[in-house]
Amino acid sequence: MIWLGWRQQRTETVIAAAILALVAVILVPVGIEMAHAYTRDGLSHCLGATQRPLCDELVGNFQQRFDKYNSLVGWFNLVPGLFGVALAGPFALELERGTHRLAWTQSITRRRWVATKLGLATGSTLVASAVLIAILVWWRQPLVKLDGRMDNGAFDAQGTVILGYGLFALGLALAIGALWRRAIPAAMVAFVGYFIARIFVDTWLRQRFITPKTVTWPAGKDQPASLARSWVFTEYPSNAAGTKMQPVPRACFSGTHAKCIVRPGFGYMHAVFEPASRFWALQGIETAAFGVTGIALIAFAGWWTLHRE
Amino acid sequence: MSAISTDALGKRYGSNWALRDCTLEIPTGSVTALVGPNGAGKTTLLKLVVGLTRPSEGTVEVLGRTPRDDERELMPKVGFVAQDHPLHAGFTVAEMLKLGQRLNPSWNDDIARRRIERLRLPLDRKVGKLSGGQQSQVALTLALAKQPELLLMDEPVASLDPLARREFLNSVLEAVTEHEMTVVLSSHIVADLERVCDHLVILSESRPLLVAQIEDVVASHRLLTGPLADAADVARVHDVIRASHTKRQTTLLVRANGHVYDAKWELHEVDLEEIVLAYLGYGAEVFEVAS
Numbered sequence: 369m370i371w372l373g374w375r376q377q378r379t380e381t382v383i384a385a386a387i388l389a390l391v392a393v394i395l396v397p398v399g400i401e402m403a404h405a406y407t408r409d410g411l412s413h414c415l416g417a418t419q420r421p422l423c424d425e426l427v428g429n430f431q432q433r434f435d436k437y438n439s440l441v442g443w444f445n446l447v448p449g450l451f452g453v454a455l456a457g458p459f460a461l462e463l464e465r466g467t468h469r470l471a472w473t474q475s476i477t478r479r480r481w482v483a484t485k486l487g488l489a490t491g492s493t494l495v496a497s498a499v500l501i502a503i504l505v506w507w508r509q510p511l512v513k514l515d516g517r518m519d520n521g522a523f524d525a526q527g528t529v530i531l532g533y534g535l536f537a538l539g540l541a542l543a544i545g546a547l548w549r550r551a552i553p554a555a556m557v558a559f560v561g562y563f564i565a566r567i568f569v570d571t572w573l574r575q576r577f578i579t580p581k582t583v584t585w586p587a588g589k590d591q592p593a594s595l596a597r598s599w600v601f602t603e604y605p606s607n608a609a610g611t612k613m614q615p616v617p618r619a620c621f622s623g624t625h626a627k628c629i630v631r632p633g634f635g636y637m638h639a640v641f642e643p644a645s646r647f648w649a650l651q652g653i654e655t656a657a658f659g660v661t662g663i664a665l666i667a668f669a670g671w672w673t674l675h676r677e
Numbered sequence: 678m679s680a681i682s683t684d685a686l687g688k689r690y691g692s693n694w695a696l697r698d699c700t701l702e703i704p705t706g707s708v709t710a711l712v713g714p715n716g717a718g719k720t721t722l723l724k725l726v727v728g729l730t731r732p733s734e735g736t737v738e739v740l741g742r743t744p745r746d747d748e749r750e751l752m753p754k755v756g757f758v759a760q761d762h763p764l765h766a767g768f769t770v771a772e773m774l775k776l777g778q779r780l781n782p783s784w785n786d787d788i789a790r791r792r793i794e795r796l797r798l799p800l801d802r803k804v805g806k807l808s809g810g811q812q813s814q815v816a817l818t819l820a821l822a823k824q825p826e827l828l829l830m831d832e833p834v835a836s837l838d839p840l841a842r843r844e845f846l847n848s849v850l851e852a853v854t855e856h857e858m859t860v861v862l863s864s865h866i867v868a869d870l871e872r873v874c875d876h877l878v879i880l881s882e883s884r885p886l887l888v889a890q891i892e893d894v895v896a897s898h899r900l901l902t903g904p905l906a907d908a909a910d911v912a913r914v915h916d917v918i919r920a921s922h923t924k925r926q927t928t929l930l931v932r933a934n935g936h937v938y939d940a941k942w943e944l945h946e947v948d949l950e951e952i953v954l955a956y957l958g959y960g961a962e963v964f965e966v967a968s
Contacts, residue, residue, distance in 0.1 A: 371779050375772065376765070466763045473727055473757035474780035475823070477748045677730050 369476055373488040376458045383454050384496045387447060392503055394440070399507040402434050406510035415513060427514060434511065438521050444504065448530050449562040451496045452537025452662075453555045455489045460545025460554050463673065482670045489538060490666060497534035504530075516597025516644050520570050523599070527651035532658030537562040539665025546669040546676075569654065575601060577653045578646060584610075584638050591639075599642040608635030678741070680705045680827050680859035681726055686735035688721050694883050695721040699735070701878060701888045703861060708853055710870040710891075711863035712953055713880035719863035720760055722880070723831045726861070727757045740826060753783050756820030758830040762813050766805030770798050770815060777819045789822035792848075810841030814848065821852050828852075830862040834869075842866075846873050867950040877949070879956050886956050891949060898952045899937060900945040901929040910939070919955045930955045 374381075406412070411430060414423035462468045462485075472478050504525040508517070517526045524530075541558035548554045580601060585592050587605060606612050642650065681703040688696045696718035703709050711719050724730045725737050728744030728751070737744060742751045764773060770793060778784045793800065796814050798807070804815060813833055820828055830849075834842040850873050853860055864870060877894055879887040887894070898918070901911065905927050908920050915931040922928075930947065931937070937944060947955075 369780060372776055375768070375776075466759075467765055469729055469759055470763055470765075470776075470819075471780065472729060473752070473755070473759070474777065475753040475782055476780050477752070 369471075369480060369484045370488070372471070373458075373484050376462065376485075377455070377488060377492065380454045380457050381492060384451050384492065387450055388496060388499050388503070391444060391447065391500065395503055395507045398434075398437055402437075402507075402510050405430060405433070406513075411510070411514065430510075431514065438511075441504065441507075441525055442521055444500070445524055445533075445566060446563070447500055448497050448533035449537040449559055449566075451493050451500075451534050452539070452562065453541045453559050455493050455496075456538050456541030456545055456558070457551055457555065459485050459489060459542055459669070460549070460551035463546060463549045464551045468673075478674055482673055486542065486666055486670050489542070490535070490663075493534040493538045494531060497530045501526075501528075501530045518597060518599035518642060518644055518647060520574075520599075523574075523647075523650070524570065527648070528655040529651055529658070532655040532662065533562075533566065535662030535666070536565065536658040537662070539662035539669070540565075542669035543665040543672075546672045565658075569657070574650065574654060575599075575642070577650055578642065580640050580642050582638060582640050584636050587635060587637050591637075594643055595639055595641060597644040599644075601640045601642075603637060603639045606636045606638060610636060612638075678705055679703060679738075680707070681737070681739050681861070683722075683725075683737045684735055686722075686725060686737050687733050688718075688725060688730060689733040696725070696880075697883045699880075699885055701885055703859065703876065703878075705859050706857065707876045708860040708874045709862070709876035709878060710867075710874035711861055711878045711880065712867055712870070713863075713865065714957060715865055717880040718883045719865075719880055720831050723757075723829050723861070723863060727755055727829055728752070753781065753823070754826040756823050756825030756828040758813070758816045758820050758828075758833050760831040761836065762816035762833070764804045764812060764815060766803065768804050769801050770804060770807075771800040773804055773815055773819065774800075774822075777822055781823045783824050785822050785824050788824070789818055792818045792821065808841075809836045810838070810845065813837065813841075813845055817845070817848060817852075821856070824856065826858055828858050828860045830860070832863055832865070834864060834866065842869060846870075849873055867953045871949045877953075879953060881957055894952060895947075895949055897932050897934075898947055899931055899933050900947050900951075901931060901937065901942040902926055902945070903942040906941070911937070911942070918952075 409426045409430060411426060414427055462471075468481070471481050508522065508525065512522065512526070515522070517523060537558065540561050541555055544558050544561075545551060545554040548557075581594075583592050583594060604612060679702040681701075683699050683701055686696060686699040687694060699718070699722060711722065713719055721730070725732055726739055726744060728748060731745055739751060740754055744751060765776070768776070774786070774789050774793070777789065778786060792814075796811070796818075798811055798815065804812060807815065813836075817830075817833070820830075833849075834845050837845060846869055849860065849862070852858075853873075860874075862870075862874070871891060875891055877887065877889055877891050878885055903926060905922060905925060908917055908927060908929055911917060911929060911931060914935070915933045915937065917929050917931050919930040920927065929942075930952070
């Protein structure tokens with residue numbers, strides 16, 4: 369049965385490998401260049417509290433040169449969805465064509481057939497997602513050292529969440545495919561569903577996983593160190609009595625930040641943020657949310673397929 | 678012992694009964710034709726027997742076991758050639774054989790290779806590129822190499838031209854003589870079946886109308902023609918399947934219980950196809966042919 373599973377998943381395995389190869393071809397040269405520039409400019413010496421001269425300029429140059437790749441890497445958010453949808457293909461196609469009945473009338477049990485097919489798809493999705501994580505984490509190393517990994521763009525491409533994304537996309541495509549029995553439309557609907565779920569979590573749900581912290585500091589002074597590499601939701605000024613300035617005076621938008629905060633009446637700055645120390649907690653919650661939903665959908669697809677006929 | 682035995686078996690899809698009140702026995706070692714028009718419930722009955730679907734009511738027992746519940750024990754003993762023989766179009770013939778080998782512990786590779794060789798099917802050809810007749814031969818090969826005790830075929834010849842149909846049925850005949858097994862094949866085409874089958878099940882409108890040995894069926898059915906008359910006296914002794922009247926004469930198809938003695942009736946033998954058609958309600962045509 370495992371031979372059959374692989375044979376039927378051959379095209380999709382090649383597709384997943386090709387996507388990974390494409391990601392690698394795009395990112396590896398830039399990654400090497402970036403790592404090289406990071407070492408050459410001695411940026412590691414600019415990370416500590418006591419900074420060497422020229423650090424601002426060096427870091428600024430580096431960021432200007434490489435931050436633009438962030439938007440490119442943002443597109444790779446789609447990749448785990450592609451893995452899931454592609455690897456759900458063999459299962460949905462088989463149901464669409466009715467060829468599962470050929471397997472079900474051989475000597476193996478239907479349960480074993482379902483378990484092998486879904487197990488292979490799940491394993492392949494996890495492996496492909498893990499390789500994607502490895503590439504993305506390796507690529508971003510220098511940027512993480514400078515900027516942290518809490519911003520949406522970095523958070524989505526780090527840690528374990530990609531495993532969850534892959535499982536979720538796979539589960540969604542399998543469940544819709546099992547219900548609908550039309551592989552291509554099911555894949556398209558699942559991909560759109562994956563996209564919507566990701567946007568919902570990125571823009572609304574993630575910041576509600578853990579109650580954010582707030583920090584206050586006197587206007588005109590440096591930001592507290594706890595904000596560095598953190599995920600800052602909002603930053604707002606208040607008067608000396610601590611009352612929030614709302615609306616923020618128009619002058620603050622036209623001038624630079626520094627000019628604004630020295631205006632009379634602004635006493636303090638406040639920030640609402642998730643500190644960098646919560647990276648793994650947030651990763652864990654998001655991975656579990658997507659992963660558990662994905663596994664539940666995969667189980668549903670199997671159950672439905674076994675009990676429908 | 679019966680290879681298949683059903684009791685008040687029924688299957689409902691939504692509010693439609695695809696099969697109902699189906700009680701029949703198919704003896705071990707028989708070759709049974711399951712005939713009836715499209716939609717009569719043939720496919721449903723075979724699916725119930727092979728466990729592809731669950732009964733809505735009644736029971737079905739196959740080789741002494743319950744399909745679906747005893748999947749593990751039963752499936753190695755049952756070969757199934759599905760309607761339109763769904764195969765993996767992208768697989769080569771060799772890969773289809775490998776599939777059979779991997780999924781069936783009782784697989785006999787010699788049987789498979791010899792059949793493919795005899796049929797001159799190229800092993801490296803994609804299944805999707807084969808003709809309909811060749812595809813059904815591949816499906817039959819898969820089922821036979823499994824060495825089943827019971828071989829089920831759902832409309833195996835429906836999509837074949839007459840020549841391919843004849844060849845396919847010959848293969849079945851050969852296989853039956855070579856290996857001991859019970860065979861059930863469904864068809865809405867009655868021609869050629871008599872050559873292969875010894876038992877007959879007629880299904881119509883989701884119910885079995887007749888379950889019998891073909892020999893007995895042919896021996897017991899007679900066409901009676903005589904003067905325009907009431908058929909009541911005949912019906913008292915024999916089962917009248919169809920009656921039709923013209924201005925001058927009456928024609929009856931009866932299942933005779935013993936001899937028909939009345940001299941006013943002229944007796945004709947009828948062949949299997951005519952009998953089946955009479956049961957299925959296409960009586961008029963039959964009588965035209967006879968008169």
